[in-house]
Amino acid sequence: MGKNMRTKVLAVASGGGHWVQLLCLRPAFEEHDVVYVTVQADYIEEVVDSRFYKVTDATRWSRWSLAKMVAEICYIIIRERPDIVISTGSAPGAAALRIGKWLGAKTIWIDSIANIQEISMSGYKVRKYSDLWLTQWEHLARSEGPRYLGSIL
Amino acid sequence: MKIFLTVGSMLPFDRLVAAVDKWAEGQQKIEVFGQIGRTTSYPKNINFNTMISPSEYRSHIINSDLIISHVGMGTVIAAIEHNKPLILLPRRLELHEVTSNHQLETAQWLKNKPGIYIIDSEDEVAGMIAHNIESMVVPQMEIPAARNDLINGIRQFILNPNNV
Numbered sequence: 001m002g003k004n005m006r007t008k009v010l011a012v013a014s015g016g017g018h019w020v021q022l023l024c025l026r027p028a029f030e031e032h033d034v035v036y037v038t039v040q041a042d043y044i045e046e047v048v049d050s051r052f053y054k055v056t057d058a059t060r061w062s063r064w065s066l067a068k069m070v071a072e073i074c075y076i077i078i079r080e081r082p083d084i085v086i087s088t089g090s091a092p093g094a095a096a097l098r099i100g101k102w103l104g105a106k107t108i109w110i111d112s113i114a115n116i117q118e119i120s121m122s123g124y125k126v127r128k129y130s131d132l133w134l135t136q137w138e139h140l141a142r143s144e145g146p147r148y149l150g151s152i153l
Numbered sequence: 154m155k156i157f158l159t160v161g162s163m164l165p166f167d168r169l170v171a172a173v174d175k176w177a178e179g180q181q182k183i184e185v186f187g188q189i190g191r192t193t194s195y196p197k198n199i200n201f202n203t204m205i206s207p208s209e210y211r212s213h214i215i216n217s218d219l220i221i222s223h224v225g226m227g228t229v230i231a232a233i234e235h236n237k238p239l240i241l242l243p244r245r246l247e248l249h250e251v252t253s254n255h256q257l258e259t260a261q262w263l264k265n266k267p268g269i270y271i272i273d274s275e276d277e278v279a280g281m282i283a284h285n286i287e288s289m290v291v292p293q294m295e296i297p298a299a300r301n302d303l304i305n306g307i308r309q310f311i312l313n314p315n316n317v
Binding site for chain 1: 224258261304
């Protein structure tokens with residue numbers, strides 16, 4: 001717990017649909033102390049009353065921007081010490097879940113609703129670092145995970 | 154009458170922009186604004202910007218009568234929430250427009266939803282706009298129970314994370 005006893009939630013998403021889906025899920029966590037992390041600075045317009053970090057928009061194709069993004073995420077997590085890390089993907093969210101878990105946070109991954117046939121590569125990679133590992137499609141749920149609890153559309 | 158064309162923030166989609174630009178040539182009645190992505194292929198017959206802020210984007214969604222887009226979930230969700238009809242062209246991996254073919258799969262799921270019109274090729278853009286513009290059905294949106302279930306499931310986990 002943070003020193004004021006409120007649960008601190010780090011909410012991480014890359015751009016476009018990942019960010020939109022994270023915002024659709026806001027009612028799940030906005031009662032807590034939320035810090036947002038995403039890849040476009042002007043997204044702050046949509047979360048005006050919350051703390052906000054912009055990180056490098058890395059994809060798996062560029063090792064340098066990936067390394068930079070991971071360093072930025074490390075800095076944010078060490079500084080914020082979240083109790084919970086939640087992400088709708090993709091790469092920055094996966095990094096945040098891994099680092100967050102390592103530093104003692106509970107972690108939540110919600111795979112994008114656009115991944116209909118199979119869970120995303122990032123989602124699959126973080127399965128061991130996710131305390132709550134979710135797909136938005138019932139037919140993708142398995143006993144060993146991911147679980148299906150619902151979907152935004 | 155206004156059309157909002159958007160290709161998302163990740164990659165350009167010149168094939169779709171060029172098709173809309175071609176349709177727009179010689180017609181004045183319908184105002185078109187395009188968010189065309191980081192490209193150097195600029196259209197000649199429509200107003201455009203390469204990238205726009207979230208508030209500009211929301212304003213275009215709200216003030217348009219029809220949205221033309223790639224199959225991006227951000228745009229699909231925004232259009233459904235504001236009850237705007239959508240014409241969607243999936244990006245294709247083999248044309249290097251996207252990093253996986255998931256847009257084709259997503260399009261299959263969306264195509265039976267009211268108010269969402271999937272086209273398979275950019276050649277269909279003009280026909281879809283011309284024939285359907287007055288009679289387009291709008292998507293119906295109520296927040297589905299499934300969304301509330303997901304929200305509540307996550308919420309309960311956060312309140313009791315040691316009790317999975």
